[in-house]
Amino acid sequence: MEELRMVRLLDADGGAVEDDRYPMPPPEVLVDAYRALVRGKRLNEQASALVRQGRLAVYPSSRGQEACQVTAAAVLRPGDWLFPTYRDTVAVVERGVDPVEVLTLLRGDWHCGYDPSRHRVAPQATPLATQLLHAVGAAHAATLRGEDTVVLALCGDGATSEGDFHEALNFAAVFAAPVVFLVQNNKYAISVPLARQSVAPSLAHKGIGYGMPGVLVDGNDTAALTAVLGEAVTRAAGGGGPTLVEADTYRIDAHTNADDASRYRTDDEVAAWARRDPLVRLRAYLRGLAVLDDEREAEFTAAAEADAARLRAALADDRPPEPAELFAHVRATPTPQLAAQAASLRAELAAERRQPEEER
Amino acid sequence: MTVKLTMAQAINAALRDALAEDESVVVFGEDVGPLGGVFRVTDGLTATFGDRRCFDTPLAESGIVGMAIGMAMNGMRPVVEMQFDAFAYPAFEQITSHLAKMANRTRGRVRLPVVVRVPYAGGIGGVEHHCDSSEAYYAHTPGLTVLAPATNQDAYGLLRAAIAGPDPVIFLEPKKHYFAPEEVEPETPVPPIGRAEVRRRGADATLIAYGPTVPVALAAAELAATEGRDLGVVDLRSLVPFDEDTVVAEVRRTGRAVVVAEAPGFVSVASEIAARISERCFHHLEAPVRRVTGFDIPYPPPKLEHHHLPSAERVLDAVDDLQWDES
Incomplete structure (x- = not known):
């Protein structure tokens, strides 16, 4: 089977890479993406700390996957929908939902915390791949009403083994539904490695099998993700149907605080992926272009710290649910x-x- | 004005009227388009309303219910068909984890007005996997409304109510009624969901039935009358919400109760009803509450199904056991 050529616009050191298929996004878009990455990374760290302090019951961190998270939100227009999983808190926050609301469920309450209709963000799905079918339905409803709404649905590599993943791809393709499926291939489903989920040349190939474009993209390259997902959204909005995007990335933290990742992967493996941190690469590129200076960086860091402080204060109130x-x-x-x-x-x-x- | 309609035609009329009245109503499933469904329940809907309002899907039940959930999240009122009771099981996770729970998970902000139509139960000579009485799975799941009409009038009215209502509904259509004509008056006001109907008032004992066992209970009551026993029949119509008050009032009056259902009796809807009658009518009862149900076996083959299905004779045998001599 023919391998897919991975889309990459920035190398690990932040150098621009030519790709004949996708242009480099404009600098101002990437500066804003960098702001979001700083905020997302801080949120991951803060939420993990709140678990250790007993303020959150659990937090499935997306540390290392922040490029996927912030881009999934950034490419959507106000009327579009996002269908996230439990690991996509950063994407939901970047879509505009208050982090305190988003973490309601993980604090130990019984509901999702935010108004899905107002934000056009579905509740974070805990069962795997089920939300992908909801995404197809939401998209098809828009099509029937003649709206150009696009739905972006997130899942991980483990979810591609679930039946609903396949039914969702097939339904989306058959109805030409305006859905962008973003598979964050972070290499592990809790402990089970990708090789036990699939022996296909890539997960993106599964899209091709269902009759839609399958695109493999460097999931730690914010520029490439912006280009690939942006194009898929535009195509869907124009009636071009669904796309499956596989983002090649890595979960730096354990599955949750209750997981011991040392039982199934080595420190060396984690360290190698830590060097491919999406923030390092984008920062180097933007610094090189001279569109990011100390002052902007300090501004982004201060905003992220303010968010974290507000989250700490809000979660210090530990009144039980009614x-x-x-x-x-x-x-x-x-x-x-x-x-x-x-x-x-x-x-x-x-x-x-x-x-x-x-x-x- | 009344018209003579089979249950399939009555349901078709309900879908047709709902599609005509509300742009957000859509009908989809397997073979529901040009074919009109394997029972012809959706006959002519695609021709009348176009294939954007009534359409075939890929053959995948989880996909059908999952897509309906997403459409309802985005403003539509989907009515989907599961072709046969046992073919709905691939959709079990979508129904129990999502359809039933979305309103609660979103603090009431996202309600799912989805109707899942399930041609159900036996008595049609079907081969394996075509005759399950699956109501207990749904009735056990908080958040679902479960309806089981027994008359063609109710099939019309309750389906209209289900489509118009805010909550997800499992709509159980007794297959063996599909082709039996009855008088139906579509202009009759839509019945409220959750109200049982006393089909026959009786002084001596109360039979409680729903869906396909209502005619069985009525036949048993006719036979009993010739033997001098006056049996009442309550048609539940709605399993969830369960109209406990109507059942309790009838049983307190007669002091005797038999619950009649096709599903296997162990851990069943019939068991729950019997338990609630015992709790609330204990001091009025002349005899223990009896259940006449299907056996605890996989649905039997066509040549043996008559042994499994509650018959008027089995109902009367149970009635005979209600300690008449001691009263």
Whole structure:
């Protein structure tokens, strides 16, 4: 089988690479992408720290994948939709959702924390690949109404083994739905390496099998991602149908704080990928162009720190969720049985409040 | 004005009227387009409304329900068909983890007005995987409304209510009713979801049934009347929400109850109803609540299905066991 030539516009040292298929994005776009990378990296670090402090129940970090995260949000227009997974907090935040809202679920609440319709961001999906079908449906609804909405759906390499991944690609292709599938191939599904998910020459090949373009891109190269995803969005908006983009990247942190990555990969492997950090490469390129100076960098860092500080302050408030609300949204009108259960929990809570503290 | 319609035609009329009234209603699934569905329930809809409103999909049930969820998130009211009860199982994760939970996961901000139509239950001489009574899976899942009409009038009215409502609905269509004509009045106000209907008032015992077992219960009541026993029949119509008050009121009046359902009885909707009657009617009961259900076996082959399906005779045997001598 023919190998796909990976799209790369910046090498690991930040040098520009010619690619006959994609032009280099303009500097101002990449400066803003760098701002987002700084913010995203800080958010990953801050959220991981909040897990260690017991403020978050869990945080699946996208450290190392920030280029995919920020570009997935940046290429979308206001009316477009994003369908993220649990590891895509940075993308959701970059789409404009308040980080405090985004982390609601991971704090230990029962709901996604934000209004999906207002932000046009679906709830972060925990089951794998299921959201890809929702993305196809949202896109097809727009097509039926004659809107040029594009939907960008995220998943990882592990999710490409799920049946819903294949059904979603096939449905999208058959209905020519305006969907861009971005597979962040970060090399591990918790502990299981890519070789156990697929022996195809690339995951991008799977798109070709379903009759849509499959593009393999350097997932740590923000310039290449901007060009590739931007073109896929434009194509979808113009009625050209779906695209599958595979981003070649790496999860620097463990799956979550509950995972011990040393059991399935070596420090040397992680160190090699750490040298391909998306921030280092873009910074070097922009510094070389003289469009990024100390002052801009300090500004970006200060903004990221302000975000982190606000997040720390908001999560210091550890009031538990309201138990009575567990019943409120299950259905538009509660069943008589549900209403009775809600009333019984309310009575139990009221009795607890009446009981003197020392008797509890 | 009443018209004589089979259940398939009544459902077709409901889909047709919903498509005509609301631009956001779309119908899709396997073979529902030009063919009109394997039971002809969607007959002529593509011809009338075009293939953007009623269309065939690739053959993948998870894909069908998953796509319906996404369409509903973006403003549509999809009505999808699962062709046969047991063919819906590939969509189980989409139904239980997403369709049922989206409203809760989004604090009520994203409700999914999706109707999943499931031709269900047996009595049609179908081969394996074509005759399951799968209602317990759905009824057990918080967030879903589960409807099981027994009359063609209800099939029309409840489907209109399901499509217009805010919550996801599993709409169970008893296959053996598809081709039986009955009088239907489409202008009748759409019935509220969650209300049982007393089909027959009785003084001696109450039969509780839904979907395909309602005619069985009514036949049993007719036979019992010739033997001097006055049996009432409650048609649940809606399994979730379950109209406990109507059932309880009837059973308290008669003091005896038999629940009749096709599904295997173990851990079933019939079991839940029997348990709730026991809890709320204990001091009114003259005998333990009985269940007449399918056996706890995979759905049997066509030549043996009559042993498995509750019959009027099995219902009357259960009624005979309700401790009449001791009262």
